[in-house]
Amino acid sequence: MGKVLRGRSGRRRGAPDTRGEILAAARDVFGERGYDGASVRAIAAAAGVDPALVHHYFGTKEKLFLAAMDIPFDPELIADAVIDDAGGDGIGERAIRTFLGVWSQPAGRAPILALLRSAMQHEAAARLMRQFVTRAILGRVLVAFEGVPDGALRAEAMVSQLIGLAITRYVVKLEPIASVSDEELVRLIAPVLQRYYDGAFEQD
Amino acid sequence: MGKVLRGRSGRRRGAPDTRGEILAAARDVFGERGYDGASVRAIAAAAGVDPALVHHYFGTKEKLFLAAMDIPFDPELIADAVIDDAGGDGIGERAIRTFLGVWSQPAGRAPILALLRSAMQHEAAARLMRQFVTRAILGRVLVAFEGVPDGALRAEAMVSQLIGLAITRYVVKLEPIASVSDEELVRLIAPVLQRYYDGAFEQD
Numbered sequence: 103m104g105k106v107l108r109g110r111s112g113r114r115r116g117a118p119d120t121r122g123e124i125l126a127a128a129r130d131v132f133g134e135r136g137y138d139g140a141s142v143r144a145i146a147a148a149a150g151v152d153p154a155l156v157h158h159y160f161g162t163k164e165k166l167f168l169a170a171m172d173i174p175f176d177p178e179l180i181a182d183a184v185i186d187d188a189g190g191d192g193i194g195e196r197a198i199r200t201f202l203g204v205w206s207q208p209a210g211r212a213p214i215l216a217l218l219r220s221a222m223q224h225e226a227a228a229r230l231m232r233q234f235v236t237r238a239i240l241g242r243v244l245v246a247f248e249g250v251p252d253g254a255l256r257a258e259a260m261v262s263q264l265i266g267l268a269i270t271r272y273v274v275k276l277e278p279i280a281s282v283s284d285e286e287l288v289r290l291i292a293p294v295l296q297r298y299y300d301g302a303f304e305q306d
Numbered sequence: 307m308g309k310v311l312r313g314r315s316g317r318r319r320g321a322p323d324t325r326g327e328i329l330a331a332a333r334d335v336f337g338e339r340g341y342d343g344a345s346v347r348a349i350a351a352a353a354g355v356d357p358a359l360v361h362h363y364f365g366t367k368e369k370l371f372l373a374a375m376d377i378p379f380d381p382e383l384i385a386d387a388v389i390d391d392a393g394g395d396g397i398g399e400r401a402i403r404t405f406l407g408v409w410s411q412p413a414g415r416a417p418i419l420a421l422l423r424s425a426m427q428h429e430a431a432a433r434l435m436r437q438f439v440t441r442a443i444l445g446r447v448l449v450a451f452e453g454v455p456d457g458a459l460r461a462e463a464m465v466s467q468l469i470g471l472a473i474t475r476y477v478v479k480l481e482p483i484a485s486v487s488d489e490e491l492v493r494l495i496a497p498v499l500q501r502y503y504d505g506a507f508e509q510d
Contacts, residue, residue, distance in 0.1 A: 215426055218426065218473070218478075219423060219426045219427060221477055221478055222419055222422065222423045222426070222473075222477050223423060228477055228478055228479060231478050232478050232479055232480055235478065235480060236480065236481075240480070254481075254482055255482050255483060255486060255490075255494065256494075258474055258480045258482070258483040259471075259483065259494055259495065259498075261470075261474060261480070262467065262470035262471045262473070262474040262475075262483065263466065263467050263470050263498075264470065265469075265470040265473050265474060266465075266466035266467050266468065266469040266470025266471065266473070267463075267466045267470065269422070269426075269466070269469050269470070269473070270462055270465060270466040270469060271466070273425055273426050273432055274422075274425055274432055274435050274436050274439065275432060275436055276436055276439060276440065276444070276462045276465070277440075277458075278458055278459050278462070279459060279462040279463065279466065282459060286459075286507075289507040289508050290459065290460075290463055290502075290507050291463065292508075293501070293505065293506070293507070293508060294463075294467075294498050294501060294502065297497070297498060297501065298494075298498065301497065302497070303490075303493040303494050303497070304493050304496075304497060
């Protein structure tokens, strides 16, 4: 029986600090075990609550991770927007537009930058980010790469271009790439992302 | 790719702690004023030595910066290797090969990652990195972009792809991009860098 169900200190079910305790426990357990190694059960145990309560509040492990890391977008919606019904057709343009939609808002970019910053400092955080990106983003987007040779490598090349764009545009702020319009970036980068999807390796 | 990596210079004759004091002062002054705003004169003043001594030990402001930040490659040699005598012809392949030459060695990547990590945390460090990359790398490489419309934007797009590659391959270590061979990466990424140099904006 978890502490909320025991009614510790007369707290009501759903008391905000129970949620907060679960989130704090989630950050600890994700940090220690990585994304793949952390389970809702282990997080519940660390928070001293019943796993059912964690599921009740947060749904899946992925949604708990997003809440714990304060990530304000849903990777499933992101992947849907990138894949669309068209699959690989126009995927370059959809990828850059979806990406700019998230990053153009400071609230969207801050938590990813925080994850990335940690990843650059600690191998445990790098593992966490690697596993999360692999499961939550790549795992879904790869649907569009079925039958494409070297699909995973191509998808990661697209991700690499987008991360590098984020850093040059929003962090280091090189000019002019920091201040050109989103539309200009779409024209510059969509063809390159599309090339990663369906272009030949080597020079044409 | 040893040719762009400098040998770690041995300590010069003379009081070792004077060199160390100049380097410490350089880190302070670069951090406070940025790359453009820092002068050898101000750094000498902060170290309590004559500017001529700073020039004697370190040469130019750029070389002093490289020593202070422990960056073991010479941006001038990097830019030369990228531009070569061929200018834009084959620049994509030369850029990725030169880049991999530096990053494949931990001693080459650690100080850049340290700069980047600071840039993600403090605006002053972001400015320092922005100004250094602009002066020391872009300023030189842009010679190859003379007469190319949107040359600066294209050059920065190339830089963005390379930074993103560094992060996915060496920091977050997504698979398979972290473990494919350098040659595979050249085949994947050289055409894209070349496209940034001479390709059309928008889909072909």
